[in-house]
Amino acid sequence: MEEGKHQSRREGGRRHQEREKGRERDRDSVRQESRRTEKEMRVLEKHREKHRDREIGMLADLASLTILLSAKTPSIMAATTVLVFDFDKTIIDCDSDNWLIDHLGATKLFDDLLLTLPWNTAMGKIMEELHSQGWSVEDMAEVLRKAPLHPNTISAIKSAYALGCELRIVSDANKFFIETILEHHGLMGYFYEINTNPGFVDEEGRLKIFPYHDFTSNVSSHGCPLCPPNMCKGLIIERIKAEMVTEGKKRIIYLGDGKGDFCPSLKLSEDDFVMPRFKYPVWELITENRELIKAEVHEWSDAEEQEKTLLQLINKVAMADLSNAAQLIDCKLQTVPISSPHGTFPKILPVHH
Numbered sequence: 001m002e003e004g005k006h007q008s009r010r011e012g013g014r015r016h017q018e019r020e021k022g023r024e025r026d027r028d029s030v031r032q033e034s035r036r037t038e039k040e041m042r043v044l045e046k047h048r049e050k051h052r053d054r055e056i057g058m059l060a061d062l063a064s065l066t067i068l069l070s071a072k073t074p075s076i077m078a079a080t081t082v083l084v085f086d087f088d089k090t091i092i093d094c095d096s097d098n099w100l101i102d103h104l105g106a107t108k109l110f111d112d113l114l115l116t117l118p119w120n121t122a123m124g125k126i127m128e129e130l131h132s133q134g135w136s137v138e139d140m141a142e143v144l145r146k147a148p149l150h151p152n153t154i155s156a157i158k159s160a161y162a163l164g165c166e167l168r169i170v171s172d173a174n175k176f177f178i179e180t181i182l183e184h185h186g187l188m189g190y191f192y193e194i195n196t197n198p199g200f201v202d203e204e205g206r207l208k209i210f211p212y213h214d215f216t217s218n219v220s221s222h223g224c225p226l227c228p229p230n231m232c233k234g235l236i237i238e239r240i241k242a243e244m245v246t247e248g249k250k251r252i253i254y255l256g257d258g259k260g261d262f263c264p265s266l267k268l269s270e271d272d273f274v275m276p277r278f279k280y281p282v283w284e285l286i287t288e289n290r291e292l293i294k295a296e297v298h299e300w301s302d303a304e305e306q307e308k309t310l311l312q313l314i315n316k317v318a319m320a321d322l323s324n325a326a327q328l329i330d331c332k333l334q335t336v337p338i339s340s341p342h343g344t345f346p347k348i349l350p351v352h353h
Contacts, residue, residue, distance in 0.1 A: 078318045079164035082240065082249050083310075084264070086256035087171035087178055087196070089277065091157075093148040093303065096177040097123055103143045104135055120197055120230035123174070124209045131206045140207060144177055145184040150303030154185060156310050161190045163314055166249065168192055168240065170233050172260050174199030174209045195236045226263040234263035241267070250321070253313055254295070255306070256282050268295035273313055275300055 088095045097119075101110045106126055113122040130140070161167055167190055171178060176199035182188045198210045211230030213222045222232040241252070252268060254261070257277035262285040265274045274293065276283035278301040286293055298313060300306040 078160075078314050079166075080248065080250040080321060081164075081314060081317055082166045082168060082244060082252050083160055084168050084170055084237070084240065084252055084254045086258065086261055087169055087173050089257040089280065090255050091149065091153055091169070092181060093150055093153075096144065096147060096173045096181070099147050100140060100143050100177070101126060103146075104130055104140070106130060106133075118215075118229055120172075120209070120211045120228070123197075127207045127209055137201050137205055137207050141180050144180045147181055149181065149185055152303035152307040154187065156303075156307035157187055157190050159307075159311055160314060163318070165253075165314060166192050169194045169196065170236050170264065171196045172212075172228065172231050172233075172258075173197070176200060176207055176209075197230060224263060226266075227260055231260070232263060233260055234267050237264040237267040251317060252295075253310065255300075255310070258282055259285065262286065262289075265295065266292055268293070270294050270296075272296070273298060275306070275309060275313075277301065 085091050088097075092099075098107075101107055106129065109129060110122060110126050113125050117125065157167065169178065169191055171194075174197040175194065178194055178196055179188065182191070195212070197212045198208075200208055202208050213229070213231055213235075215221050215229040221229075222235055224232040224234060227233065237252070237254070244250075244252075250271060252272045253275065254264060254268060254272065255275040255277075256264070257280040259281040261276070261282040265276070265282065265286060268274055272295040274286070274295045275298050276286050278299045283299060286297060290297075298309050300309045
């Protein structure tokens with residue numbers, strides 16, 4: 001019986017040792033699990049920090065863009081706008097051909113030429129006559145420098161350029177007349193391009209004027225029934241609009257006064273603006289055919305109203321572009337996931353020792 005008691009105690013001791021070993025294994029398992037859990041938590045915390053840094057970076061970039069747009073408006077937004085000016089009675093307040101001819105006393109001779117010749121051809125002929133009378137190119141240039149160009153128009157050109165607009169000229173005058181006048185007023189550098197009839201001084205010092213589009217007699221090469229045979233401004237506007245697509249430009253603001261400005265007005269879209277001079281031929285044509293004009297129409301009567309209207313339009317489109325950009329930024333902000341302190345990761349329960 002005593003032996004049985006000893007055996008029972010030994011058996012109990014063995015079971016106790018096994019239980020202690022089991023508890024030790026459990027403690028080891030808990031410690032290992034704890035170490036693994038701590039390691040996972042460190043990895044997840046690093047992931048959270050990286051995620052938060054990315055969010056902060058995205059928000060900072062968007063905030064910087066917002067500040068930049070606000071600070072540069074309307075100069076950045078206006079960079080998507082192309083201004084197209086006629087020249088005679090739009091930039092200068094007269095017709096440059098008539099200004100020169102009248103001041104050199106050749107009005108009657110020119111009127112006689114116009115009885116049988118298209119205007120551009122007659123201009124080439126009258127230059128020959130004036131040179132034969134002893135007038136030099138410098139004499140002509142001196143007369144052209146006195147052509148009226150209002151200070152408000154000069155201010156409008158400089159302001160539009162400073163705001164980031166691209167300025168072009170599309171005119172049925174000629175290169176020599178336009179460049180002489182613009183250079184005199186220090187405005188040549190403000191224009192990206194001048195589309196007009198060629199006019200240059202030859203090796204004998206004589207001014208030669210040619211058509212923009214070649215033509216024979218009164219038969220035009222461009223085939224447009226609305227325009228004179230030497231120039232279709234509508235074709236030029238189509239080419240400019242094609243260039244604008246590749247350059248990221250969005251709209252045209254077109255300013256003109258004459259019948260030749262009606263065709264390009266028809267080429268403008270709903271995104272564009274046309275500024276006809278009040279009670280001048282293009283204004284009358286637009287008024288009579290309003291249903292054909294897709295662009296928004298804003299008339300002007302003098303240089304002061306021209307400047308005011310033009311700058312208001314530039315500001316209008318700049319604000320519209322800024323609003324669109326702000327909406328884009330707002331959409332981007334809504335797509336940025338802002339993490340909670342625990343992010344979207346599963347919650348890890350603490351292990352008690």
